[in-house]
Amino acid sequence: xxxxxxxxxxxxxxxxxxxxxxxxxxxxxxxxxxxxxxxxxxxxxxxxxxxxxxxxxxxxxxxxxxxxxxxxxxxxxxxxxxxxxxxxxxxxxxxxxxxxxxxxxxxxxxxxxxxxxxxxxxxxxxxxxxxxxxxxxxxxxxxxxxxxxxxxxxxxxxxxxxxxxxxxxxxxxxxxxxxxxxxxxxxxxxxxxxxxxxxxxxxxxxxxxxxxxxxxxxxxxxxxxxxxxxxxxxxxxxxxxxxxxxxxxxxxxxxxxx
Amino acid sequence: xxxxxxxxxxxxxxxxxxxxxxxxxxxxxxxxxxxxxxxxxxxxxxxxxxxxxxxxxxxxxxxxxxxxxxxxxxxxxxxxxxxxxxxxxxxxxxxxxxxxxxxxxxxxxxxxxxxxxxxxxxxxxxxxxxxxxxxxxxxxxxxxxxxxxxxxxxxxxxxxxxxxxxxxxxxxxxxxxxxxxxxxxxxxxxxxxxxxxxxxxxxxxxxxxxxxxxxxxxxxxxxxxxxxxxxxxxxxxxxxxxxxxxxxxxxxxxxxxxxxxxxxxxxxxxxxxxxxxxxxxxxxxxxxxxxxxxxxxxxxxxxxxxxxxxxxxxxxxxxxxxxxxxxxxxxxxxxxxxxxxxxxxxxxxxxxxxxxxxxxxxxxxxxxxxxxxxxxxxxxxxxxxxxxxxxxxxxxxxxxxxxxxxx
Numbered sequence: 001x002x003x004x005x006x007x008x009x010x011x012x013x014x015x016x017x018x019x020x021x022x023x024x025x026x027x028x029x030x031x032x033x034x035x036x037x038x039x040x041x042x043x044x045x046x047x048x049x050x051x052x053x054x055x056x057x058x059x060x061x062x063x064x065x066x067x068x069x070x071x072x073x074x075x076x077x078x079x080x081x082x083x084x085x086x087x088x089x090x091x092x093x094x095x096x097x098x099x100x101x102x103x104x105x106x107x108x109x110x111x112x113x114x115x116x117x118x119x120x121x122x123x124x125x126x127x128x129x130x131x132x133x134x135x136x137x138x139x140x141x142x143x144x145x146x147x148x149x150x151x152x153x154x155x156x157x158x159x160x161x162x163x164x165x166x167x168x169x170x171x172x173x174x175x176x177x178x179x180x181x182x183x184x185x186x187x188x189x190x191x192x193x194x195x196x197x198x199x200x201x202x203x204x205x206x207x208x209x210x211x212x213x214x215x216x217x218x219x220x221x222x223x224x225x226x227x228x229x230x231x232x233x234x235x236x237x238x239x240x241x242x243x244x245x246x247x248x249x250x251x252x253x254x255x256x257x258x
Numbered sequence: 259x260x261x262x263x264x265x266x267x268x269x270x271x272x273x274x275x276x277x278x279x280x281x282x283x284x285x286x287x288x289x290x291x292x293x294x295x296x297x298x299x300x301x302x303x304x305x306x307x308x309x310x311x312x313x314x315x316x317x318x319x320x321x322x323x324x325x326x327x328x329x330x331x332x333x334x335x336x337x338x339x340x341x342x343x344x345x346x347x348x349x350x351x352x353x354x355x356x357x358x359x360x361x362x363x364x365x366x367x368x369x370x371x372x373x374x375x376x377x378x379x380x381x382x383x384x385x386x387x388x389x390x391x392x393x394x395x396x397x398x399x400x401x402x403x404x405x406x407x408x409x410x411x412x413x414x415x416x417x418x419x420x421x422x423x424x425x426x427x428x429x430x431x432x433x434x435x436x437x438x439x440x441x442x443x444x445x446x447x448x449x450x451x452x453x454x455x456x457x458x459x460x461x462x463x464x465x466x467x468x469x470x471x472x473x474x475x476x477x478x479x480x481x482x483x484x485x486x487x488x489x490x491x492x493x494x495x496x497x498x499x500x501x502x503x504x505x506x507x508x509x510x511x512x513x514x515x516x517x518x519x520x521x522x523x524x525x526x527x528x529x530x531x532x533x534x535x536x537x538x539x540x541x542x543x544x545x546x547x548x549x550x551x552x553x554x555x556x557x558x559x560x561x562x563x564x565x566x567x568x569x570x571x572x573x574x575x576x577x578x579x580x581x582x583x584x585x586x587x588x589x590x591x592x593x594x595x596x597x598x599x600x601x602x603x604x605x606x607x608x609x610x611x612x613x614x615x616x617x618x619x620x621x622x623x624x625x626x627x628x629x630x631x632x633x634x635x636x637x638x639x640x641x642x643x644x645x646x647x648x649x650x651x652x653x654x655x656x657x658x659x660x661x662x663x664x665x
Contacts, residue, residue: 082324082626095622125467131406132395151395152318152388155406157328161468163621167328167388170319190317191388248467 045140046226047120047198048253049212050235053093055219057112065115066090068214069196074187076175085166087196088117088211097242097256115220117211118143118164118196119244119252126156126165135193141253142198152191161245162252165195225253277433284658285651291503295650299643306640309633310385318388321634326626327617331638332386338488338609339375339382339645340459341481343416345489346372347452348519354445360512363660366431367500367508368493369424370652372452375489376417378645385637405462412455419448432659456481469616471549474537480530481608486523488604490516491597496653498594506657510590517593521581524600528574531607552618553611558625560618563611570606573599 056062069088070077078084094101094110101110124143126135134150137143157165171190181187185201188194199209207213212222223232241255265273313320323330349368352358384390401407423444430437460481463472494516497508538547551557553567580596614628630638 082326083319084325091622095624098623129404129406129466131401131404131410132392132399133401134395149392149395149399150389151392152390153383153386153406154328154388155404155462157325158463158469158616159466161466161621163326166325168317169323170317189389193388245468250467 044226045224046122046253047141047203048223048225048232048255049120049198049209050221050223050232050241050255050257051115052217052219052221052257053112053114054258055217056115056215059217060113062217063090064214064216065211065220068210069199071180072182072199072210073185073197074172074176074181075194076172078175083169085168085172085194087166087194088115090114091116096244100242100258114256115211116162116164116244117254118198119162119250119254120196120198122251122253123249125159125161125250129155129159131155138200140203142200142203143195144197144200145194147186147188147192147194150192152193154193156193161248161250165193167191167193278429281429281432281655281659284655288654288658292650292654296647299647299650303640303643303647305636306638306643309636310640312633313385313637314390318386320631322629322631323634324626324628326620326624327614327628329386329613329617330628331630331634332382334609334613335638335641336379336382336386337459337613338605339379340413340456341485341604341608342489342492343372343375343379343413344452344456344482344485345493346420347449348486348490348523349493349516350445350452351449352515355449358515360509360515363508364493364497364512364516366424366428366656367497367653369420369427370656371489371493371496371649372420373417373424373652374645374649376413376420377648378641379413380417381641381644382638385641405458405465409455409458409462412451412458416448416451416455419444419451423448428656428659431663434663453482456485463612463616468621470545471612471616471618474534476530476533480527480534483523483527483530484604484608487520487527488601488608490520490523491601491604494520495594495597495601496649498590500653500657504657504661506660514585514593517581517584517597520597520600521578524574524578524581527604528578531571548619549615552625553615557618560625560627562627562629563614566606567611570603570611573603573606577603 066086066088069075070086073087075085075087090113092110093112093114094105096114096116120141120143122141124135124137127137127143130136131153132149132151134146135143135156136146152167154167157167168188168190172188176187199207199211202209209220209222212220221232221235223230225233225236227233235257236255239257241257243252243255246252309320321330321332346368349361349365353361353365384393387393396407396410423441426441427437457478460478463469464474464477466472494513497513501507501510535550538550548557552560553563555561556564577596577599580592580599584590584592584596617626617628619625
């Protein structure tokens with residue numbers, strides 16, 4: 001029997017649908033790298049940061065860490081507060097730790113500047129919600145971003161309880177001036193989300209994160225909290241430290257010494 | 259039609275093809291007012307298409323969205339329309355499970371409304387994406403830990419189910435044969451599926467740790483209640499329009515029965531809103547009432563949504579009063595006005611306040627306001643126009659077939 005138009009469309013439709021369904025099933029069961037990464041997080045290495053708020057507040061005009069990070073990662077400087085992109089920045093103590101602020105606290109104390117960035121959570125809501133695995137957690141705890149896979153749905157921004165994620169509302173290449181672009185780190189396209197990556201690209205070659213290196217006050221201590229002998233573990237053992245919104249169960253890996 | 263058994267299988271196939279093709283042909287022929295309506299929708303669509311090309315070229319910078327309020331008009335319309343789509347079940351359940359015969363004339367209209375609503379949902383998601391051409395990454399890298407993945411599965415499945423069910427029922431009606439038995443399991447499946455699409459959509463929000471307005475276990479229930487108030491309201495409004503401007507009468511008795519369901523759903527929705535207010539304000543926990551403060555009273559001197567939210571409550575209560583009154587008075591005009599009020603009430607609540615309010619206050623306890631821009635609004639209007647063009651075409655097909663079948 002001759003195949004007519006309708007019959008052809010029907011068969012083509014069934015073939016197409018089964019191809020897609022097959023692909024989906026295959027990728028579902030082939031063993032998702034994100035899931036395994038989350039399960040394996042009890043590894044030998046877990047990177048964390050301890051920020052000494054007092055040391056940092058001692059130099060209120062300093063912006064060395066921010067400049068180093070943003071230059072090093074080709075983060076464009078955007079004046080519009082609604083559209084800005086930031087990986088590491090300063091906010092008032094009262095805004096970072098509202099639950100540790102009282103009405104009798106001096107304005108000077110309350111408005112002391114605190115460094116904030118992505119908390120590299122152990123239990124990251126952003127990774128949980130991403131529909132394409134464009135943000136995932138490495139075995140050493142770093143929450144990564146794949147700017148080439150990100151579809152720009154911004155679900156991770158809604159999920160992040162810390163406001164640590166930025167979106168490229170426009171093409172960042174149009175804002176970055178040619179001479180300043182560092183070719184060592186990829187420039188993003190418009191329509192994708194980005195954030196601090198704990199300088200994973202530097203850690204992997206044995207270097208310290210840019211912000212840590214840039215801080216002349218030694219206010220940022222970076223290290224492996226999975227190692228009980230590390231400096232950061234010793235520092236954390238004997239001090240009263242804060243973490244942002246620890247009650248949410250995200251387990252932030254940025255600690256604050258106040 | 260096929261009795262006698264004299265026809266060969268090839269002849270039967272030809273008949274079927276002729277019927278299915280001629281069903282689609284009903285869309286391509288019509289009176290002047292049909293083309294006028296489609297023309298008007300086309301005009302409404304045009305500016306949005308222009309602005310969308312700008313959005314593709316320049317990025318989402320053309321919207322009013324920001325680092326702090328990163329979802330707005332697009333995602334809230336998506337959320338609202340999932341509710342409209344899910345509410346088809348409000349006619350399907352009585353007709354198929356309780357054998358309420360009078361809904362027979364509107365059940366296909368309900369299903370086609372669901373089809374159009376889901377298409378609009380998908381378009382709004384697409385419009386919101388920063389990298390729309392990467393949309394197939396959702397299928398390429400399926401992530402079962404993401405509710406967005408499940409929402410995609412739920413919406414696409416619901417779309418396919420409704421197209422198959424409504425089309426098969428309509429073509430059987432056209433041919434004058436009983437609806438084939440194999441659609442029964444699909445119809446039964448579509449009932450929990452309808453509930454699931456809106457539950458999963460609520461889960462998109464209700465599982466996020468840092469957004470107290472959304473982090474409420476009642477959100478899923480409230481989504482269903484508000485959907486069953488707004489969706490059937492729109493369906494009744496559409497049926498009243500069909501009744502007024504075409505020769506097909508969906509039956510006023512059926513519409514009034516449906517309005518009773520709207521009353522129940524609306525009362526439950528208003529009750530749920532009251533529950534949210536009680537928990538937030540009696541507990542006095544700041545994070546629980548900050549968003550409601552912002553939406554209904556203003557926070558930090560920012561109050562751009564206050565009047566919209568208050569009007570939403572007023573319209574909801576007024577719509578309820580009107581619906582109760584028209585049961586006594588039997589006034590179709592009052593029915594229509596009340597339903598419009600209910601629809602607008604839910605739209606203001608879910609299509610505006612819910613999504614934006616979730617982002618207030620920001621994780622740094624500040625308030626950033628969001629005001630949609632003209633390009634963004636034009637794109638939204640454009641998507642609604644596309645949805646209503648599809649709806650008009652589908653309804654035209656149904657109505658023409660029913661009229662040619664002698665109602």
